[in-house]
Every structure is written in structure tokens, then in C-alpha cells.
Amino acid sequence: MTTPHRVTAPARRGRTPSNPGAETAQVQSLTRGLSILQCLASTEGGLTLTDIAQRVQLPPSTAHRLLSTLEKTGYVYQAGDLALWYVGIEAFTVGSSFLSNRDFVAQSHAYMRRLMEQAGETTNLAILDGTEAVFIDQVQCRETMRTIVKLGSRVPLHASGVGKAIFASLPDDQIDAMLKIRGLPRITENTITSPETMWASIRVIRQRGWSFDDEEHLPGTRCVAAPFYDEHAEPLGAISVAGPTSRLPDERIKQLGPRVSHIAEEITHRLGGRWPHPH
Numbered sequence: 001m002t003t004p005h006r007v008t009a010p011a012r013r014g015r016t017p018s019n020p021g022a023e024t025a026q027v028q029s030l031t032r033g034l035s036i037l038q039c040l041a042s043t044e045g046g047l048t049l050t051d052i053a054q055r056v057q058l059p060p061s062t063a064h065r066l067l068s069t070l071e072k073t074g075y076v077y078q079a080g081d082l083a084l085w086y087v088g089i090e091a092f093t094v095g096s097s098f099l100s101n102r103d104f105v106a107q108s109h110a111y112m113r114r115l116m117e118q119a120g121e122t123t124n125l126a127i128l129d130g131t132e133a134v135f136i137d138q139v140q141c142r143e144t145m146r147t148i149v150k151l152g153s154r155v156p157l158h159a160s161g162v163g164k165a166i167f168a169s170l171p172d173d174q175i176d177a178m179l180k181i182r183g184l185p186r187i188t189e190n191t192i193t194s195p196e197t198m199w200a201s202i203r204v205i206r207q208r209g210w211s212f213d214d215e216e217h218l219p220g221t222r223c224v225a226a227p228f229y230d231e232h233a234e235p236l237g238a239i240s241v242a243g244p245t246s247r248l249p250d251e252r253i254k255q256l257g258p259r260v261s262h263i264a265e266e267i268t269h270r271l272g273g274r275w276p277h278p279h
Contacts, residue, residue, distance in 0.1 A: 046084025121243035126162035161213035161223030168205035226264035233276035
């Protein structure tokens with residue numbers, strides 16, 4: 001006896017739509033509905049039906065029909081004396097799902113690889129954990145002599161490229177609290193141990209958008225890093241380029257800084273984050 005799913009499945013896969021025109025109209029309606037959602041999402045406050053129709057370039061009757069459908073499913077709602085339309089709770093639920101399910105390590109990896117190709121040096125990804133930065137991903141360069149960190153290893157915020165990038169992106173009161181808890185212990189001869197010098201370094205990092213570790217954590221190694229942010233403009237982590245001092249002279253550092261910062265901004269936008277306003 002033939003089971004039902006073995007009979008019907010091939011028929012569904014090879015089936016030709018009986019009404020291609022209707023299918024095209026459905027896709028068009030979906031596209032138009034999404035354009036209305038994007039229109040409302042990009043506007044401060046609500047919009048009238050007339051405003052929406054003009055902005056998405058649809059007849060008012062078509063816009064109203066699509067809004068009614070979106071309203072029934074909770075994606076938009078209408079309120080106020082002016083009968084303005086707003087983004088609904090269901091749209092928020094879908095957006096929140098993206099934020100909760102994003103895997104920024106996986107989504108950042110392609111950007112790290114591109115940065116490695118451009119810089120010719122190893123790239124790293126780190127996140128903030130308490131008062132330290134933790135390395136969670138790396139793309140090694142092709143050079144025989146290269147900087148390698150163990151994933152899961154920790155570095156202090158005040159004496160590492162990724163750490164200083166994250167450190168500078170935190171609010172002043174949080175930085176001040178961390179300084180009181182951890183202080184500025186010396187790790188190498190170049191480690192910053194003076195609070196005044198650290199605050200001056202933080203101001204520079206904030207102004208130019210990237211940090212510089214000049215053998216402050218590991219002798220013979222230099223690093224350039226920049227933070228990336230979440231939807232609240234709060235730091236999620238930092239991306240860095242690290243290599244031996246011999247291959248990263250001052251002029252090379254000045255070239256890599258803006259490049260690393262640009263990649264960090266791309267990662268921020270890819271994750272749905274928001275680049276903060278300058279401090």
C-alpha cells in the first residue's frame with residue numbers, strides 16, 4: 001500500500017502554478033506591505049493615510065487595503081484624533097527576535113577575514129567580561145612570524161588594543177569605577193600606569209575612533225583596535241589587528257587605524273547596532 005506522503009510530495013515539487021498572475025500579485029502585495037512598514041519605521045511619530053500613500057507611491061485605496069491587512073495581523077495600528085498609523089507590536093516582536101538570535105561572532109568573521117587580507121596581519125575579536133576583555137575569535141595571517149592568542153584568554157582593559165578600545169567606549173563613571181577596582185597594574189615597560197595618562201589616552205581614542213597598544217601587553221607586539229556597538233550604542237566588543245613591532249611601524253599604524261575603525265563600523269551596522277555620537 002502506498003503511503004499518502006509518497007504520492008503527494010512529488011506532485012507538489014513539480015507542480016506548475018495554475019495562476020501565475022495571482023502569484024505575482026501576491027508577491028507585489030507583500031513587497032508593497034513591507035515598503036509601508038519601512039516607511040512607518042523610518043518616521044518619527046505616526047503618518048496619515050495620505051502621507052503613507054505619497055511616500056510609498058501607491059494609490060490611497062491600495063495603501064488603505066494593505067494597512068488594513070497589516071492591522072489585522074498586528075504589524076501596524078491606528079490611533080489618535082488624526083487617525084495616524086504606527087508600527088505595531090508584532091513588528092517589534094519580529095525585530096526583537098533578530099536581536100536575540102544574532103550570532104555576532106559568526107556574522108563578524110567575514111569582516112575579520114577581509115581585514116586580515118587588507119592588513120596582512122592577524123585579526124582578533126574580543127568581548128567585555130567584567131573588567132577584562134576575552135578573545136573569542138581570530139583569523140591568522142599568512143606570515144611565518146605572527147601574533148597568536150588563545151581563544152578564551154583574557155587581557156586587561158588598560159593594557160591591550162581590544163581592551164583599550166572597549167574601555168574608551170564605556171561611560172566615564174564606569175571607567176572610574178573600574179580604575180578604582182583594578183587600578184593600572186604594570187605588565188610591560190610600556191604599560192600605562194598613571195590615571196591621568198590613561199584618561200588622556202581615552203580622550204584620544206574617542207576622538208579618532210581606534211586604540212593603539214604599543215607593546216603595552218606583550219613586548220615586541222603592536223595592536224590597533226576599534227569597538228563595535230549594539231542597538232543602544234553600547235559596546236559589544238572590539239576587533240583588532242596585531243603583529244610584530246617590526247612590521248607595524250608608526251606610519252603603518254596610522255594607516256591601519258582608520259581601516260580598523262571602518263570595519264568595526266561595518267560590523268556595527270551588520271548587527272543592527274548604532275554607532276554612538278562622539279563623546
